[in-house]
Amino acid sequence: MTTTQAQEPSRDLHARREPGRTRRRPVSDPRARGRGRRRIGRWAQTLVVGALGLLWIYPLLWVLAASFKDSLDIFSGGLGLLPDSWHPENYLRAWRDANFSGYMMNTVLITAGSIVLVVVRCAMAGYVIARFRFLGRRVVLAVLVATMFIPTGLFVVPVVELSDLLGLLNTRTGLVLAIAGGGNVAAVLLYVGFFSRVPKELEEAAVMDGAGFLRVFFRVMLPLSGPVTATVVVLTFLSSWNNFFLPLVFTFSTPQNRTLAVGMMAFQGTNSTDWAGLAAAASISLVPIVLLFLLLQRYFVEGIAGAVKN
Amino acid sequence: MERIPRRGALALFAAGAALPVSGCARSSTRGGVAHGDAGSLQWWDHFDPLKSALTGLFDEFEGNVGVAVERTVYNPDSMGQALQLAEGSDQLPDVFTNFFGAPSAALVDRGTVAPVELSDEARRGLEGSLFEGVHTFDGKIFTVPIFSHRQNSTLTWANSRLLEKAGHDAENLPSTWDDFRTLCRDLVASGTDHPWVAPLAHSDRMQEHLVDLAQSAGQSLAMVGSSGNGITDARTGDFPFASEAFLEAFAFLHSLITDGFMLPASTSLDAREARVRWASGEAAFFFDGPWNAGVLNGQFGEFMEDVRVSGPPSPDGRGLTARPPADGQFWCAGRSQRREEVGELFSLLTRSEFAVALAENMDQPPADPHALDRAEVPALYSLAVRLLEKNVRTAPSPVVRNPAVGSVIAEMNDIRPDLGDIIQGYLGGDIDDLGKELTRFNDRLSTERDRAIDVVNDAGGGVSVQDWIFEEYRSGDDFDVTDY
Amino acid sequence: MTSMSRTTEPRAARGAPRSAGEVAVAKRRRPSLWIYVFLAPTVVLFGMYTVWPSISSLVYSTLEWRGLGLERSFTGLENYRRLLADPLFWKSLWITLLIIVVTVPLRVTAGLLLALVLNNPRLPLAGLLRTAFFVPVVATTAIVGFVMGFVLDPSAGPINEALSILGVGPVDFLGSSRTSLWAVMGVHVWKWLGVTLIYWLAALQTVPRELLEAAETDGAGPAARLRHVTLPLLRPFAVIIVVLTVIETMQIFDLVVTMTGGGPFFSTLATEVYIYDTAFGAARPDLGYASAIGVAFGVLTVLLMVVLTLVMRLARRRQEER
Structure with a gap:
């Protein structure tokens, strides 16, 4: 079953070859009419789902709009989008005064570090677990699965103690390790599942060519795992981009290392909240993720196609 | 500073690729x-x-x-x-x-x-x-104290335009609970559907309101801090929450809700959000501390001229409250x-x-009351602070009499539902028998305090319930450093 | 895309490499050292950041420990004794269970329906629409709490305005203990549906196009194709998607903290919220007790998962027998 799937080009690519597909069918009037109806049906679907989607995203569009309003306008304007007057200086306040430029840099570094670490370590572990029998394999798997459901809310306490012991507290390295080190069981299991289904011929061919263990993994297996990696990247991205507690604790004495999520805190004061600044800050931290998703979404599809060709 | 990110990045990639992590990447x-x-x-x-x-x-x-x-x-x-x-x-x-x-x-x-x-x-x-x-x-x-203890969180802040629309003199804010309710009724009649907004989701603030209102109804309290386990009846040393004054304060807040005067959204607002809702004209009244003037001045400057302030409403119209030494x-x-x-x-x-x-x-x-004379501040803020100076008394503090009281309070476990939960529960309709709930709360607090006293005394503390009793103190008086 | 979803299917995870050839190849290359080298990062890091904290929590739960940096003293099972008699703990368990039982099926089915529509490559603007559903996933909780305060507002919120047209309401969604939990669940579904949608989209990539076309040629309509081709092929994914969704749902706590803080009157006090409250939010932090709640919750969850897995396996076996 795996192989059948593997030979199946992705649907999006297929779509572009539409004419080729229709050739298989005799061109007859009723079918053509059916297609026309179907096209209308699709537009109707788009309309319905689109309306739902708009409703779905409206609150966040409102945040985007709020980032251009002043605080009173946010509250008195109800859910209207257009500001009474434009206040782009909210962004200036967030970017410069609240140091979101620095926070952005930190967040990008920390997220990138976490992603690299998670992908590499989970792929390596998933690979050997999937393709080799070795002593302790079952134990490793059992421990991984068992810890999936443990509530992690309190882990921050021992993690801080441990990091302090190792001299990793207050360092970005320590923070990356803490974010990427724990959990991520799902990522390991994703790789296990993927690698256990890669046809053995690929590996054998590489070995025949004289490739060693490392070469087989890095040159053959890891590149094949594109789609899983994309998924893992997205999941890791989500968890580390918005992670709050660990970055908070790891930047107590080093405020210049703070991340966007922690920096957001600065807008909520004792007696007042700078809602407009907060909205601007939220928009700043949201836009990169949306872009990344739009990009990776394409990668999902092409990744499969690529994996299939090899 | 400029170079830090690059170093950090290199370290991250080193860590990600091979993991020979030492503490080198600070x-x-x-x-x-x-x-x-x-x-x-x-x-x-x-x-x-x-x-x-x-x-x-x-x-x-x-x-x-x-x-x-x-x-x-x-x-x-x-x-x-x-x-x-x-x-x-x-x-x-x-x-x-x-x-x-x-x-x-x-x-x-x-x-x-x-x-x-x-x-x-x-x-x-x-x-x-x-x-x-x-x-x-x-x-x-x-x-060192930098703030004055003569403050509370329950000044009455009013939107004069809405009051005038209701045909009321905005310079003359209601001072009694009855006046307050009457005026709310007039406001509703003049189109302000929900004249009062409160931060019901902000349980610390609601506790402060309740304590202030109970004091204004004549409750004399000994206080460590302004909320929580540190509040006791000055005369008996017991926990006071089922007292007549507290029940009256509860009843006052409750009546504002049952009469429909409260902005419905209040149930999910904290003080910051409630303030903005009030400032945007949705409600006429908002209870808050003197800092309200500062926040308004910073965020809603144009609204300042429409704002009036007076002390907390009280049964007798005097609006006296008390706080322990700052x-x-x-x-x-x-x-x-x-x-x-x-x-x-x-x-x-x-x-x-x-x-x-x-x-x-x-x-x-x-802390220094004369500072206001030399400060350049809007009249609204000075007015609020002067009101407080006049109407907030010094409550006795058991900690001052015996510092070990602090250890007892630190030792006490939280009792849930706590006062904040009970306020929320009662005003939200989840608690029917308020008296019973409060009595139970008092009892559980007393038991817990007795236990904590034993623990502290076992460690050589030397505390007794007597330390909480200030029989001579009357509500409305100052309990000065010389009175201990 | 085959990848992502099959993967975590228990069988794949549990199973040994299927072909002896693979093992043989591996053996020839004298790989055993490399195996452990490859495993090392995960084992070491996982040991440090997951296993160690789990064990620590277990130890903490036997301590009287009033805050970091303070003395800890051993109290044995005292925290657990207190736990059993704590009505809030049981209430929080019930709330957590309710949240899972309501939102997980909702997210999984709604996600599937949306995915079926959005998976159609010829659907205009599909990519944009997918993004629309995905964006709330990445929105910061602080800002979600803030916006939803407006959306659910009883005086001026759009939902209540819509309801008033229907002659219903106003409903005090977040402020009343009767509705707050449902409102929080609704926002949770709103925020996280996008992830479930992505899971299903990934799963749908594995349905071979030929099968669908063959079915179409055989005269099966869209409904029949869905029922007899697509859904059966998706069934294995359902398990893993449900599991992932449940895990995410257990992390609902920051949303709850932002929106209601567990209130009004404990009506939204999910267990993780209670743990957090006890450890950090209380006037008097109680790390020992919070750990005990955490451990008890973890054990109960794992038990629940084991039971669920057994039930599902049993059900599947019975189906196969038929």
């Missing part, structure tokens, strides 16, 4: 114990409105002493966790505000905070305003290596220049 000086960057003094607080007052102070300090102060402002919601986690990992800053949730005595006991050496001038200026068990312990000064806000970490500098910094906090700057920040009123 992107900045290791914090360790409260000494941050080599040159600077670390300072954490949760008073974001004090920015300009503190900045001026820090600049002066740096000029005098040559040490920069690195200030971090925390959101009060996360300040407590930040402090705890920082203490657990030995990273407390040199100076911080006590948001541990533990009374100061407990911090002193465990060495979290250290005494400071003030200048002679500062010591002279503080005479009569330092209390043993609050600011000094064993005669050593640990902290806590010191800033504390020096026990493991700070800059105690000497902190002492100089704290000395600066006691100068009248700082009090003036503080007044101009329009947050809680400064």
